Amino acid sequence: MESCNCIEPQLPPDELLSKYQYISDFFIALAYFSIPLELIYFVKKSAVFPYRWVLVQFGAFIVLCGATHLINLWTFTIHSRTVAIVMTTAKILTAVVSCATALMLVHIIPDLLSVKTRELFLKNKAAELDREMGLIRTQEETGRHVRMLTHEIRSTLDRHTILKTTLVELGRTLSLEECALWMPTRTGLELQLAYTLRQQNPVGYTVPIHLPVINQVFSSNRAVKISPNSPVARLRPLAGKYPGEVVAVRVPLLHLSNFQINDWPELSTKRYALMVLMLPSDSARQWHTYELELVEVVADQVAVALSHAAILEESMRARDLLMEQNVALDLARREAETAIRARNDFLAVMNHEMRTPMHAIIALSSLLQETELTPEQRLMVETILKSSNLLATLINDVLDLSRLEDGSLQLDLGSFNLHSAFREVINLIRPIASVKKLVVTLHLAPDLPEYASGDEKRLMQTLLNVVGNAVKFSKEGSISITAFVAKAESLRDPRAPDFFPVPSDNHFFLRVQVKDTGSGINPQDYPKLFTKFAQSQSLPTKNSGGSGLGLAICKRFVNLMDGHIWLESEGLGKGCTAIFMVKLGVTECCTESKLPAATNASMNHAQTAFPGLKVMVMDDNGVSRMVTKGLLVHLGCNVTTVSSGDECLRLISQDHHVVFIDVCMYDGYEVALRVHEKLTKRHERPLTVALTANSDKATKDHCRRVGVNGVVLKPVSVDKMRSVLSDLLEHRNLV
Amino acid sequence: MDVIQMQRTWVEYTKSLYREGFLDSQFAQLQLLQDESNPDFVVEVVSLFFEDSERLLNELTKVIDQQQGVDFKKVDAHVHQLKGSSSSIGAQRVKNACVAFRSFCDEQNIEGSLRCLHQVKQEYFLVKNKLENLFSLERKIVAAGGSVPTEELNFL
Numbered sequence: 023m024e025s026c027n028c029i030e031p032q033l034p035p036d037e038l039l040s041k042y043q044y045i046s047d048f049f050i051a052l053a054y055f056s057i058p059l060e061l062i063y064f065v066k067k068s069a070v071f072p073y074r075w076v077l078v079q080f081g082a083f084i085v086l087c088g089a090t091h092l093i094n095l096w097t098f099t100i101h102s103r104t105v106a107i108v109m110t111t112a113k114i115l116t117a118v119v120s121c122a123t124a125l126m127l128v129h130i131i132p133d134l135l136s137v138k139t140r141e142l143f144l145k146n147k148a149a150e151l152d153r154e155m156g157l158i159r160t161q162e163e164t165g166r167h168v169r170m171l172t173h174e175i176r177s178t179l180d181r182h183t184i185l186k187t188t189l190v191e192l193g194r195t196l197s198l199e200e201c202a203l204w205m206p207t208r209t210g211l212e213l214q215l216a217y218t219l220r221q222q223n224p225v226g227y228t229v230p231i232h233l234p235v236i237n238q239v240f241s242s243n244r245a246v247k248i249s250p251n252s253p254v255a256r257l258r259p260l261a262g263k264y265p266g267e268v269v270a271v272r273v274p275l276l277h278l279s280n281f282q283i284n285d286w287p288e289l290s291t292k293r294y295a296l297m298v299l300m301l302p303s304d305s306a307r308q309w310h311t312y313e314l315e316l317v318e319v320v321a322d323q324v325a326v327a328l329s330h331a332a333i334l335e336e337s338m339r340a341r342d343l344l345m346e347q348n349v350a351l352d353l354a355r356r357e358a359e360t361a362i363r364a365r366n367d368f369l370a371v372m373n374h375e376m377r378t379p380m381h382a383i384i385a386l387s388s389l390l391q392e393t394e395l396t397p398e399q400r401l402m403v404e405t406i407l408k409s410s411n412l413l414a415t416l417i418n419d420v421l422d423l424s425r426l427e428d429g430s431l432q433l434d435l436g437s438f439n440l441h442s443a444f445r446e447v448i449n450l451i452r453p454i455a456s457v458k459k460l461v462v463t464l465h466l467a468p469d470l471p472e473y474a475s476g477d478e479k480r481l482m483q484t485l486l487n488v489v490g491n492a493v494k495f496s497k498e499g500s501i502s503i504t505a506f507v508a509k510a511e512s513l514r515d516p517r518a519p520d521f522f523p524v525p526s527d528n529h530f531f532l533r534v535q536v537k538d539t540g541s542g543i544n545p546q547d548y549p550k551l552f553t554k555f556a557q558s559q560s561l562p563t564k565n566s567g568g569s570g571l572g573l574a575i576c577k578r579f580v581n582l583m584d585g586h587i588w589l590e591s592e593g594l595g596k597g598c599t600a601i602f603m604v605k606l607g608v609t610e611c612c613t614e615s616k617l618p619a620a621t622n623a624s625m626n627h628a629q630t631a632f633p634g635l636k637v638m639v640m641d642d643n644g645v646s647r648m649v650t651k652g653l654l655v656h657l658g659c660n661v662t663t664v665s666s667g668d669e670c671l672r673l674i675s676q677d678h679h680v681v682f683i684d685v686c687m688y689d690g691y692e693v694a695l696r697v698h699e700k701l702t703k704r705h706e707r708p709l710t711v712a713l714t715a716n717s718d719k720a721t722k723d724h725c726r727r728v729g730v731n732g733v734v735l736k737p738v739s740v741d742k743m744r745s746v747l748s749d750l751l752e753h754r755n756l757v
Numbered sequence: 758m759d760v761i762q763m764q765r766t767w768v769e770y771t772k773s774l775y776r777e778g779f780l781d782s783q784f785a786q787l788q789l790l791q792d793e794s795n796p797d798f799v800v801e802v803v804s805l806f807f808e809d810s811e812r813l814l815n816e817l818t819k820v821i822d823q824q825q826g827v828d829f830k831k832v833d834a835h836v837h838q839l840k841g842s843s844s845s846i847g848a849q850r851v852k853n854a855c856v857a858f859r860s861f862c863d864e865q866n867i868e869g870s871l872r873c874l875h876q877v878k879q880e881y882f883l884v885k886n887k888l889e890n891l892f893s894l895e896r897k898i899v900a901a902g903g904s905v906p907t908e909e910l911n912f913l
Contacts, residue, residue: 382782389789645806645842649783652790652798686837715844737783737844740790 040098047091054088076130083123086116164312167195171316172323181331188324189219192299196313199266199303202257203273204296206231213296218257229253235270240294245271245314245321254298266301267309271321273297276329297321373717376417377735383410385739409450412486415479433582437609438478440532441466444505447485455493460501462493467506471530475607476583484576484587485534488600491572492538495598499539508533508603528608531585537599543591551589552577580604632747635659636677640670640693641684641713646736650682650713653743667693676701678708680750683730685712685721691728698729709750713738760903767894768906774891779884784847788907803888806846810881813839817874821867832870833862839877850880 058081204213215227250265508531585604641647667689791798840855861869
């Protein structure tokens with residue numbers, strides 16, 4: 023203890039310092055030991071901390087530092103060498119570890135810092151995504167609202183429902199205070215309040231259409247914020263102090279005509295309605311963008327829905343109209359059918375009723391002819407007969423109106439004496455004319471052929487009609503009739519531009535002019551002259567009886583003869599000229615007139631006109647059979663009678679010239695057909711004639727179908743039977 | 758009565774028959790067919806008509822009186838026959854009644870048919886009566902040595 027020049031430590035002042043150092047070292051060591059423990063504890067808890075090795079190192083460093091300070095505690099007092107070595111070892115270790123840690127930290131701290139940066143970055147991103155999510159959610163909600171609204175609007179095709187639903191749904195979705203729709207008036211100059219949400223019955227508020235605020239809204243297809251004080255928005259008394267924001271949007275009203283097939287609707291011709299939406303007052307709510315978008319979309323949808331509704335209305339109206347028209351047409355058709363049926367019934371009845379007296383007249387007059395008469399009497403009877411024949415023809419023609427109508431009437435062509443035809447007509451009309459003190463003159467051109475071929479009866483009928491009219495409508499004066507052959511230049515008539523007569527070698531055109539000094543024709547009546555049943559109302563004559571058919575029938579006949587008929591008059595009271603031209607054939611021969619009067623005269627005394635003619639009569643009615651047989655026997659025929667079809671077919675042969683078959687019998691037609699097939703088709707005989715009481719078209723058609731050579735109406739007169747037989751034998755057919 | 762008077766009565770009677778529509782022109786035709794070779798033609802035809810009609814009328818009565826239901830086809834066939842016969846000899850009123858009868862047959866109207874049958878019978882008996890009177894007059898004329906003045910029927 024040499025060096026024990028130790029100074030006696032000044033214990034009392036150094037002792038305090040040492041004591042404090044001692045305590046501090048203790049606490050440092052404590053801290054140094056507890057920090058790693060804490061670290062380990064929390065790292066263990068965390069599980070994501072990536073730098074374990076660093077922690078271990080750090081821990082070691084801290085532990086060693088702690089150890090150092092701990093060991094330091096022993097060095098305050100005299101300590102042994104072991105403690106010194108331990109202390110040194112600890113210090114060395116600590117130095118190593120701490121240097122290593124320091125070096126390590128150089129690498130690690132930037133990493134740690136970048137982690138932090140990334141963390142910040144991610145946080146920012148998350149916040150952004152959150153924001154976007156919020157946006158998308160709002161958009162989706164908007165879309166849902168729109169779809170729902172659209173669905174509501176489009177689920178109806180009624181205009182009013184559409185508009186009302188729109189307002190209701192919008193009001194609900196956007197929690198509006200008021201929602202209104204202004205429609206343009208018909209004049210297009212004003213907007214009228216059509217629908218509102220809250221008010222029940224909008225009174226007829228109107229607002230002129232050309233206000234600046236309205237123009238502003240109409241000129242853009244977006245929803246536009248407008249002032250709550252504008253006329254379109256001032257709909258209700260202010261509920262609160264601060265009116266809510268108001269937005270207006272245009273609703274295009276599309277018309278049917280806007281939709282062309284290949285075009286899109288033109289923007290220039292659009293009409294708009296105005297939809298005004300008000301937020302609740304005092305709510306401090308503002309119009310969000312998505313709400314405005316919703317409003318715009320809805321407005322467009324409403325436009326489409328309205329146009330659909332309009333189209334539907336249109337088509338329903340058209341359909342209703344068509345149905346009405348259908349009903350009316352059906353009624354008209356049924357009425358027409360009834361009328362036709364009534365007419366046919368009438369014709370059928372009158373047919374028979376008119377023929378009966380005519381037959382009586384004709385039959386008895388012809389009977390009369392065969393008796394002893396004085397020449398005057400004979401003349402009178404002949405006139406009666408001629409007139410009644412003409413009348414019978416007229417009746418046949420009138421009652422066969424249907425045949426005239428459908429053009430199945432055919433002319434009876436034959437040769438006849440043209441001059442005498444004219445003279446006869448004059449003779450017929452002269453008595454009546456002389457009663458009225460009218461002078462009738464006839465002038466036939468010298469180059470008019472004496473004979474012509476055509477339908478004599480109908481020509482005479484036409485002439486008689488025309489001359490008769492002249493006489494009828496003239497109270498005084500004269501009637502002059504001229505007939506001549508029409509030359510080429512005079513063939514065309516300015517009044518008949520579609521009449522192109524073409525003369526040829528065997529034909530000539532007869533032109534007849536009948537001039538009278540009577541009451542003339544009112545130019546207004548001219549178109550109706552040739553119309554059936556149409557008579558002029560201005561006729562002064564009272565007894566202008568007649569059915570009004572005359573000129574119509576004449577026109578038909580003249581047309582059938584390839585001709586033309588017209589009337590000329592200078593006016594009422596100035597007389598009238600009737601002119602007609604018909605085509606007639608040139609003929610050399612001069613066969614006798616076909617009029618029954620002449621033929622009867624020659625056949626007058628021939629009682630047995632058909633000697634030895636073998637005839638068979640088939641009729642199941644005994645009386646009829648006997649009468650027909652009597653008739654034929656009277657005419658000299660050799661008659662066999664049968665009463666059934668079988669008997670007839672059994673006995674019929676080629677020897678028979680004619681067989682009369684009553685087709686009203688049960689198998690009448692069949693027998694006729696069989697006879698025709700068996701015999702008449704291949705040989706000349708026998709000729710078949712159908713006897714029937716019906717003169718209607720159906721019977722005639724049926725007879726034609728089975729192939730009979732002629733049809734005769736029962737009951738038959740002697741003359742009729744005579745003419746039937748002579749026609750048959752001459753022509754093999756009844757005309 | 759002497760012949761002239763009888764003849765005049767005959768003419769008047771015949772005229773009245775035509776006037777009242779019992780007979781029509783067809784009867785006149787029948788009278789035409791009567792000549793020397795066939796002197797009784799009209800009487801024969803008319804007798805045949807009487808026989809035929811009476812038969813048909815009996816048949817008709819039987820068919821229509823059926824309790825089980827009227828066979829209108831048969832009725833129609835008979836009426837058709839009757840119509841044919843009456844029109845062949847010129848019994849105009851009988852024929853017209855037959856025409857009406859046929860239309861009721863088409864409608865299958867029993868009431869109407871019954872009524873028509875009565876009508877036809879009535880007309881038939883009327884005309885039969887008239888014709889029998891006419892013929893007895895003719896017989897009287899012939900028996901008294903005169904001839905039936907058919908040529909004086911130049912009227913109507």
